[in-house]
Amino acid sequence: xxxxxxxxxxxxxxxxxxxxxxxxxxxxxxxxxxxxxxxxxxxxxxxxxxxxxxxxxxxxxxxxxxxxxxxxxxxxxxxxxxxxxxxxxxxxxxxxxxxxxxxxxxxxxxxxxxxxxxxxxxxxxxxxxxxxxxxxxxxxxxxxxxxxxxxxxxxxxxxxxxxxxxxxxxxxxxxxxxxxxxxxxxxxxxxxxxxxxxxxxxxxxxxxxxxxxxxxxxxxxxxxxxxxxxxxxxxxxxxxxxxxxxxxxxxxxxxxxxxxxxxxxxxxxxxxxxxxxxxxxxxxxxxxxxxxxxxxxxxxxxxxxxxxxxxxxxxxxxxxxxxxxxxxxxxxxxxxxxxxxxxxxxxxxxxxxxxxxxxxxxxxxxxxxxxxxxxxxxxxxxxxxxxxxxxxxxxxxxxxxxxxxxxxxxxxxxxxxxxxxxxxxxxxxxxxxxxxxxxxxxxxxxxxxxxxxxxxxxxxxxxxxxxxxxxxxxxxxxxxxxxxxxxxxxxxxxxxxxxxxxxxxxxxxxxxxxxx
Numbered sequence: 001x002x003x004x005x006x007x008x009x010x011x012x013x014x015x016x017x018x019x020x021x022x023x024x025x026x027x028x029x030x031x032x033x034x035x036x037x038x039x040x041x042x043x044x045x046x047x048x049x050x051x052x053x054x055x056x057x058x059x060x061x062x063x064x065x066x067x068x069x070x071x072x073x074x075x076x077x078x079x080x081x082x083x084x085x086x087x088x089x090x091x092x093x094x095x096x097x098x099x100x101x102x103x104x105x106x107x108x109x110x111x112x113x114x115x116x117x118x119x120x121x122x123x124x125x126x127x128x129x130x131x132x133x134x135x136x137x138x139x140x141x142x143x144x145x146x147x148x149x150x151x152x153x154x155x156x157x158x159x160x161x162x163x164x165x166x167x168x169x170x171x172x173x174x175x176x177x178x179x180x181x182x183x184x185x186x187x188x189x190x191x192x193x194x195x196x197x198x199x200x201x202x203x204x205x206x207x208x209x210x211x212x213x214x215x216x217x218x219x220x221x222x223x224x225x226x227x228x229x230x231x232x233x234x235x236x237x238x239x240x241x242x243x244x245x246x247x248x249x250x251x252x253x254x255x256x257x258x259x260x261x262x263x264x265x266x267x268x269x270x271x272x273x274x275x276x277x278x279x280x281x282x283x284x285x286x287x288x289x290x291x292x293x294x295x296x297x298x299x300x301x302x303x304x305x306x307x308x309x310x311x312x313x314x315x316x317x318x319x320x321x322x323x324x325x326x327x328x329x330x331x332x333x334x335x336x337x338x339x340x341x342x343x344x345x346x347x348x349x350x351x352x353x354x355x356x357x358x359x360x361x362x363x364x365x366x367x368x369x370x371x372x373x374x375x376x377x378x379x380x381x382x383x384x385x386x387x388x389x390x391x392x393x394x395x396x397x398x399x400x401x402x403x404x405x406x407x408x409x410x411x412x413x414x415x416x417x418x419x420x421x422x423x424x425x426x427x428x429x430x431x432x433x434x435x436x437x438x439x440x441x442x443x444x445x446x447x448x449x450x451x452x453x454x455x456x457x458x459x460x461x462x463x464x465x466x467x468x469x470x471x472x473x474x475x476x477x478x479x480x481x482x483x484x485x486x487x488x489x490x491x492x493x494x495x496x497x498x499x500x501x502x503x504x505x506x507x508x509x510x511x512x513x514x515x516x
Contacts, residue, residue, distance in 0.1 A: 014041075017073055017090035018322075020273055020296060022211075023065045023097045027275075027298060028090060029057035029324060030073060031356065032384045037414060037447055039077040042087075045069055055359050056385065057298070057324050068093045098154060100136035101125045112140025114164065119144045119171070122163075129153040137161040137214060145171030146189035146261070151206045155192075157214025157277055165191040165263075167219030169226050172261045179267075179290050179316060180258045181428070182341020182373030187258070188227060190265035191218045191282070197267040199291055199317075199348045204268040211275040218263050220281030221307050227283060231256035248430040257309070260284040266292050275299055285311040286330075289318045291350060297323040305364060307331040312365070314338060317350035317376050324358045330365035334391070337381060338373045339405065343432045345375030346404045353379040360386045364455070367391030367418065371398040372428050374438065375405040383412045390455045394418035397440065398425045401472055404434025410443040418454040420445060422479060423470035424504075437472035444483040451491045452498045463496060471504035480506040490516035 013033055020027045028043065043050045043058055050071065051058050063069065074087035103110040103118070103125045110121035122144055125135045131152040139160035145168075149155065157163060165171070172188035177197045180187060184197065195205035210216075219226075232239065235256060239246065249255060263282030266272060266289040274297040279286050281304055288311075289295045297313060304310030310331025315321040316338040328334035339345060339352045355378075357368065367388040370378050388394050394417035397407055401424060422440065452466035466489045471479030487510075489498045498515050502508060 014073055014075060014088040017071070017088055019090055019092045020275065020298070021092050021094050023095045024063050025059060025061045026063060026069070026071070026092050026094065027057065027059045028071060028073065029298070029322070030088070031382065032056050032358070032413070033075055036075055036077070039075050042074045042076055044072050044074075055325070057359065059299075063094050065094050065097050096132060098132055098134040100134055100156070101129055102136045102138065103142070104138055104140070110142055112138070112142050114141030114143055116143065117145070118142045119147070123147055126150070126153065126155070137163060137212075144191070146173075146191060146193060148193045149205065149208055151208065154209040154211070157212035157216070159213035161212065161214035163191070163214070163216045165218035165223075167222040167226065169223070169230055175259070178265060179340075180260070180284070182338065182345050182375065183258065184344065185258060188261040190262040191216065192264045194265065194272065195267040195269040195292070197290060199350060201268060203270040203293070205266070206270045208269070208272045209275070210264075210277065211273065212277055215278040215280055216263065217280040218261070218282050220283065220304070224257070224260050224283040224307060227260045228253050228256045231259050245430070250428045253308070257284070260309075262286065262288045264288070266290065266295065268292060270294050272296070278303065279312070280304065281307060282310065283307070284309045285314050287313045288316060289314070289321060290316045292318040293320050295321045298325050300326045302326065302328045302330055302334070304331045305329055311336050315352050315355055316340075317348070318352055320354045322356040323360060326360045328360070328362045328365050333366045333369040334360070334362045334388070336369045337378055338371070339376030339378055341373040341431055342375045342402050342404055342434045345373065346434050349376055351377035351379055355381045357381070357383045358385050362388045362391040364459070365391055367393045367395060369393060369396045369398065370407055370410065372400060372403070372425060374399050374407055375403045375434065377405045378407045379409050381410045383410075384414050386415045389416040389418055389449070389451055391418050392454050392456065393421055394450070394454065396421040397443075398423055399438045399440070400425055400429045401437045402429060402431060402433035403438045404436060406439040406441070408439065408442045412444070412448065413446040416449040416451075418451050419464050420448070420450060420467045422482065423468050424472050437474050437477040439477060440471060440479045442481045444485070445487065446483070446485045448487050450487060450489045452489055452496070453491050461491070461493060465499045465501050467500045469502045469505050469508060471506070473504050478504045478506040479508070482507070483509045483511070484513065485509075485511040487513045488516055489513065492516070
């Protein structure tokens with residue numbers, strides 16, 4: 001026992017602390033140390049204690065501007081240090097107080113009454129915004145079409161400020177080169193557009209902050225239906241030529257629906273922070289980052305109930321993307337990690353990797369998903385301290401046999417989920433198939449509570465298999481090297497027989513499963 005204790009304590013060191021700063025605050029966050037299932041973190045600055053939390057993040061307000069601070073974070077379990085090493089420290093410097101470009105003041109004179117179009121005023125303020133400035137939206141409703149952000153700027157929404165996209169298709173022109181469901185194509189401009197898409201190119205937009213206490217919303221379901229109707233008419237001859245092949249798509253609206261705008265689209269972006277805002281009613285996905293790096297999203301709320309494909313937060317062939325302390329009420333996946341679709345995704349070959357998801361909660365929606373567009377590969381995903389119990393799919397990893405690519409090194413711990421789905425699927429199966437199926441391997445699920453029932457569209461609880469594991473029926477492409485450890489299965493609402501389903505699997509390990 002003493003030897004086990006020593007190993008646990010040495011493994012529980014916080015490796016690195018990350019930070020997001022403003023002029024008067026800092027948000028610190030860190031990866032959950034191995035073996036630190038039940039601990040708290042003490043945060044100090046010099047001799048002054050700044051807070052105690054059982055989360056792996058904390059925001060400290062009331063700091064001085066342009067001032068350097070050294071914070072220390074120490075993991076503690078039952079009053080004893082988990083690590084024999086010194087607490088990890090982080091040196092930060094708060095920023096300058098930025099000059100606010102108030103969009104309601106001259107020369108912009110935005111009206112903010114929810115009836116007059118403010119697109120021109122808002123875009124002019126964005127274009128004028130320099131590195132030491134912030135576009136400032138005071139309380140009001142700013143009706144607008146598509147807006148285009150640039151590097152080295154900030155957009156700040158005050159409490160009760162609503163940046164409200166219209167539900168008119170023409171307000172999201174011109175079309176831009178983007179990617180949807182794994183295919184690059186011309187889509188309508190999103191409400192907020194950052195960067196330009198180029199799968200062979202570098203970063204086109206960097207160092208952007210979107211924050212505050214307000215709301216960024218778009219036309220939602222009405223806008224989506226209008227785009228689909230317009231596109232169906234434009235493509236009617238092509239759609240008719242597909243004949244029976246159109247049945248390979250998820251539904252008849254799939255192809256005309258691919259051009260729908262997102263709420264926020266980031267293409268070839270780096271160092272973008274989304275903080276504190278409510279993100280609402282994109283016509284498809286809400287936050288979509290493509291070929292991007294170092295995107296941090298925290299303390300945000302996502303709402304898109306009733307919107308088909310109304311995902312919340314989707315990293316797509318992107319790296320070092322982090323999301324924490326967010327809540328989701330979505331019409332589809334809360335979070336969906338993607339990397340392109342066969343054959344294009346295989347050829348481009350840009351994976352999504354180094355993704356971190358923690359302290360997030362699904363109140364309504366499908367939960368956390370990897371795929372089904374994963375032809376460029378997905379690697380190194382960590383998920384912890386999330387509650388996906390009120391969801392349809394819980395935590396799901398999926399791909400069709402055509403996809404190619406891989407999903408590996410996904411590690412989930414200390415979460416609640418409606419169910420765990422790690423499987424091959426047959427839907428959304430259009431496209432030219434890769435010569436070999438995907439590889440699903442080397443993943444772990446530890447200290448989970450799995451209900452064995454999901455939260456349906458009618459907000460009713462529906463019994464289901466607690467765990468479904470299914471690889472591909474080609475030798476060498478079985479689902480393999482998967483560990484489930486310290487798992488509790490069952491719902492407190494109703495005691496029932498629980499089932500686990502395995503097919504085309506190899507080297508699946510179950511340790512300490514408990515059915516309640």
